[in-house]
Amino acid sequence: MTEPVLQLRGITKSFGGLKVCTDINLQIVPGELHALIGPNGAGKTTLLNLITGQLPADSGSLSFNGSDITKKSVHERARQGMARSFQITSLFTSFTVRENIELAVQAIQGSSYRFWRPAAGDPELEEPAGKIMARVGLLERAHIRAANLSHGEQRLLEMGMALATRPSLLLLDEPMAGLGPGSSHNLAQQIMELKGSIAILLVEHDMNAVFSLADRISVLVQGSIIATGRPREIRNNPEVQEAYLGTPC
Amino acid sequence: MKIAQFRLRQNVFCLAGLVLLALLPWLLDLCGQQYLLSLATRALIYGLAASSLNLILGYGGMVSLGHAAFMGIGGYVVGIMAFHSYDKIPVFGMLPQSTGSENGLLVWPLAMLLAGIFALITGAISLRTKGMHFIMITLAFAQMVYFFFTSLDAYGGSDGISLYNRNTLPGLDLGNDQVFYYLCLSLLLGFLFLMHRLTGSRFGRVLIGSRENEQRLQILGFAPFGYRLLSYCLAGSVAGLAGVLLVNQGEFVSPGMTHWTRSGEILVMVLLGGMGKLFGPLLGAVVFLFLEEYLAMYTEHWMVILGPFLILVVLYARGGLYSLLFDRKGNHD
Ligand SMILES: Nc1ncnc2c1ncn2[C@@H]1O[C@H](COP(=O)(O)OP(=O)(O)OP(=O)(O)O)[C@@H](O)[C@H]1O
Numbered sequence: 001m002t003e004p005v006l007q008l009r010g011i012t013k014s015f016g017g018l019k020v021c022t023d024i025n026l027q028i029v030p031g032e033l034h035a036l037i038g039p040n041g042a043g044k045t046t047l048l049n050l051i052t053g054q055l056p057a058d059s060g061s062l063s064f065n066g067s068d069i070t071k072k073s074v075h076e077r078a079r080q081g082m083a084r085s086f087q088i089t090s091l092f093t094s095f096t097v098r099e100n101i102e103l104a105v106q107a108i109q110g111s112s113y114r115f116w117r118p119a120a121g122d123p124e125l126e127e128p129a130g131k132i133m134a135r136v137g138l139l140e141r142a143h144i145r146a147a148n149l150s151h152g153e154q155r156l157l158e159m160g161m162a163l164a165t166r167p168s169l170l171l172l173d174e175p176m177a178g179l180g181p182g183s184s185h186n187l188a189q190q191i192m193e194l195k196g197s198i199a200i201l202l203v204e205h206d207m208n209a210v211f212s213l214a215d216r217i218s219v220l221v222q223g224s225i226i227a228t229g230r231p232r233e234i235r236n237n238p239e240v241q242e243a244y245l246g247t248p249c
Numbered sequence: 250m251k252i253a254q255f256r257l258r259q260n261v262f263c264l265a266g267l268v269l270l271a272l273l274p275w276l277l278d279l280c281g282q283q284y285l286l287s288l289a290t291r292a293l294i295y296g297l298a299a300s301s302l303n304l305i306l307g308y309g310g311m312v313s314l315g316h317a318a319f320m321g322i323g324g325y326v327v328g329i330m331a332f333h334s335y336d337k338i339p340v341f342g343m344l345p346q347s348t349g350s351e352n353g354l355l356v357w358p359l360a361m362l363l364a365g366i367f368a369l370i371t372g373a374i375s376l377r378t379k380g381m382h383f384i385m386i387t388l389a390f391a392q393m394v395y396f397f398f399t400s401l402d403a404y405g406g407s408d409g410i411s412l413y414n415r416n417t418l419p420g421l422d423l424g425n426d427q428v429f430y431y432l433c434l435s436l437l438l439g440f441l442f443l444m445h446r447l448t449g450s451r452f453g454r455v456l457i458g459s460r461e462n463e464q465r466l467q468i469l470g471f472a473p474f475g476y477r478l479l480s481y482c483l484a485g486s487v488a489g490l491a492g493v494l495l496v497n498q499g500e501f502v503s504p505g506m507t508h509w510t511r512s513g514e515i516l517v518m519v520l521l522g523g524m525g526k527l528f529g530p531l532l533g534a535v536v537f538l539f540l541e542e543y544l545a546m547y548t549e550h551w552m553v554i555l556g557p558f559l560i561l562v563v564l565y566a567r568g569g570l571y572s573l574l575f576d577r578k579g580n581h582d
């Protein structure tokens with residue numbers, strides 16, 4: 001079998017007495033869209049934070065593209081090709097849309113210890129940023145400050161920034177949360193287009209989206225993964241139905 | 250259209266301000282108010298110090314309450330070198346005396362270097378903390394510097410050192426107040442130009458990004474620490490230069506220059522003028538020093554008047570006076 005992009009082995013995390021992730025084992029293979037579902041407070045966001053390194057794991061190990069990253073910092077993991085979007089929108093709010101994307105582009109163009117040449121108008125930044133903005137549909141909004149975008153546009157910008165770093169693994173934390181049906185469909189379309197070209201770990205509450213997009217699904221309940229499998233298997237898994245989906249569907 | 254209007258107004262004001270600064274010595278001569286030149290020079294020097302603080306505070310989001318320490322280090326390098334040249338004693342028993350210890354080409358870069366090294370060491374420690382901790386730690390380092398200079402009995406202890414003359418620079422008579430004014434103005438404008446380029450560069454975007462959203466910056470693959478530390482060193486060394494100029498102007502240096510209230514004043518100048526705006530801190534320094542001068546003529550309790558004024562500006566104009574003058578309400582596009 002192909003080597004996994006991301007491999008978690010025995011990852012555990014507690015906050016004080018509260019065990020939020022218990023012995024998590026998870027594999028993401030190249031090109032797959034892996035969905036992570038679970039009820040509120042199950043530990044999904046925490047698990048993403050453990051993967052990016054924003055939180056240190058209490059025990060267990062992670063490897064990414066074949067190398068052990070357990071001890072690596074957030075920015076080192078990012079440099080190796082990991083990108084994420086946040087459940088709570090996280091942008092450079094006083095920057096324009098273009099500047100947000102360009103800063104992300106800058107991250108993969110070698111050293112940013114460049115002091116003299118203006119970043120504004122630099123074609124090396126402008127061109128890739130233009131492509132990304134066109135792709136997520138924000139080209140017309142390029143000069144608007146991120147703070148002044150609508151919620152839906154901010155979610156698209158989150159996505160654009162993550163894509164601009166050309167990741168091999170994309171972590172998406174509820175990208176469609178709070179979106180109307182139109183924007184939601186738009187975003188699902190974006191994700192669909194990415195499918196196959198990079199590995200994606202998608203946390204999402206919208207079950208229709210999850211079951212139509214995902215290649216495989218893992219179900220997290222109270223910090224443990226109770227099942228992993230193809231959408232059909234998950235749908236028919238009695239344990240999942242009982243613990244999470246509530247009623248058979 | 251509204252935005253274009255404000256831009257135009259800003260450019261006109263800035264240009265007028267620059268012309269005024271350039272012609273000031275001549276204008277003061279014309280109306281026989283030469284005594285104001287020393288106040289104006291001081292405003293330029295504090296403008297330089299406040300601008301350097303603006304780099305780390307306004308663009309980098311680092312609230313330092315110890316900026317006067319760098320000025321003090323710069324100033325004491327001038328004072329100590331001069332002291333040795335008068336007494337013909339080798340500096341620290343090592344450096345041979347007499348050669349160039351009053352030469353600005355030697356002393357000034359040395360002062361900036363030492364202030365920069367101090368910034369490197371203290372920055373490497375304090376930048377590991379955030380928010381209130383960072384404020385307190387920069388304050389603590391500055392107080393250490395203050396007590397260190399107070400304890401230097403060989404150099405006048407808390408009384409400080411008086412200079413007999415200003416440093417020398419080839420081709421410039423720094424003893425002439427007008428020449429000295431123009432030197433300060435050139436150094437200030439030079440630094441502002443440098444800062445303009447720096448904050449608009451790729452480096453500057455990362456620095457501003459670290460102020461805006463550190464989490465996002467890291468997840469993009471940047472380590473903010475190095476960008477912050479480098480800005481901190483540059484700011485420290487330029488504040489050291491401001492200290493050099495201040496001591497040359499007044500021909501006197503004492504530990505009082507590094508007291509935390511001085512750091513507080515520089516911080517207030519930045520907030521008053523407008524942090525994160527290139528010309529904001531210069532405006533803040535000018536307004537602060539002139540208010541201080543004129544209010545002090547009417548009452549010794551001038552702080553009672555200045556204090557509430559500052560609070561009003563900081564509360565109602567978050568971008569300082571600069572935004573009050575030149576930005577549309579809320580500063581949005
Ligand atoms: N920094 C923290 N300190 C203490 N407890 C935390 C912290 N972060 C999360 N928790 C707790 O850990 C549990 C899991 O939280 P997490 O945010 O990972 O859930 P989630 O699955 O993402 O939920 P949601 O679907 O609501 O986003 C919750 O009970 C939460 O209160």
Ligand SMILES: [Mg+2]
Nearest residue numbers: 044045046087
């Ligand atoms: Mg969550």
